Structure formats: C-alpha cells, structure tokens
Amino acid sequence: DAKTTQPNSMESNEEEPVHLPCNHSTISGTDYIHWYRQLPSQGPEYVIHGLTSNVNNRMASLAIAEDRKSSTLILHRATLRDAAVYYCIGGDSNYQLIWGAGTKLIIKP
C-alpha cells in the first residue's frame, strides 16, 4: 500500500519557487510517484511522475530522494493560476492509485 503523506496546505508568493513535499516511506520498488493537481471546479490534471531519477517537464520538476521515501514537487515560478490542490500518489498502475487529501497551495499576489 503506497500511502503518501502531504501537508494540508501551503502558501507561497507569486513569481517565487514553490517546493511541495511528500513522504512515501512504504512505497514499493516498482511504484511510480505521481503528481496531479486539481484547480477549483475542474477535474484533476496530470503534472509529472517519476520512479528513481529526478524528472523535469514544462509544468514542474520532481526531485526524488535517493531512498525513495520522499519527493518534492517544484514549481519554478508560481503564478496565481497554480493555486490548486496538489496530490502526491504512489502506484505502478492507474487503478492502484490511492488518492489522499493533497496539499492546498495558496498563491499570494
């Protein structure tokens, strides 16, 4: 059971980097670490995923600890449109993903 732990909420200033932490100490060796976000009144949106190495895409970067017990989602320059609930999930297939409460990210202008 790849349960994850995230802070309930975080605040950040606009145009500054944001580091969203996630602990997943029970993750198995084949479980990916997935990040999705959900903007108000919308369905969740895929952000990024990784297994062992750090990953970058146009939306964010994912830094994975060497022991894979934690990871950090990095938004390099937050905008007001990044205000959302961010979900960190472990699993090796979509139907095994166990969604938690996520972190509500508040961006201050």
Added chain:
Amino acid sequence: ETGVTQTPRHLVMGMTNKKSLKCEQHLGHNAMYWYKQSAKKPLELMFVYNFKEQTENNSVPSRFSPECPNSSHLFLHLHTLQPEDSALYLCASSHSSGQGYSPLHFGNGTRLTVT
C-alpha cells in the same frame, strides 16, 4: 479543454429517478475510468474499462451501472440513488495499462445532487 468531455455538468435528481452520466474522449485512449469525489473525502475509483471490457469494480453498489459501448464513450447509469451519493463524478481516460504507465486525463465532472 481537457480532451475528456462529461455531460451534464450539473444534475439534480430524486431518489426514484433514473438518469445517466456521459463521458466522451477523443484522445485515442483505450482505458476509461469512473471516479467519485465526495466533499472532504479522497477521490475513489469506481470502475475501470480496458478495451471496452470492465476490469475493475471497487465494490460499488448496484444502483450505479456502468456501460462502455466503445473505447471513446463511457456511461454511468443511475437509479434509486441515496442522498449520500451526492458528489462530483469524474471520468478519466488513459492508454491501456499494458502499454506502460500512461497518465490519467480527467473530465471536469458531473456535480450530482440527490434530493
């Protein structure tokens, strides 16, 4: 525009009504999913279809009946619902799990209220 379209966006129904939720995707995906998102509860997977065949049913009550006529369309038929079934129902799609990991693409959901 997410590529996954759900209709209607909002639905109010009585406990004796029968209604259906519709989901459509044109992303070329062959796996489709129904999720339930209740207030203050995590997202719950309800059903999974791969290549039109149901592969997961997470102990969902029989008053929810899914239908997948083809890889692009998914329905959730509702009958004799209870007030606690009021929630946001989300549809998602992806490439089949047999093709390596493929991210989920979600629609914006149907907000269901059972009175």
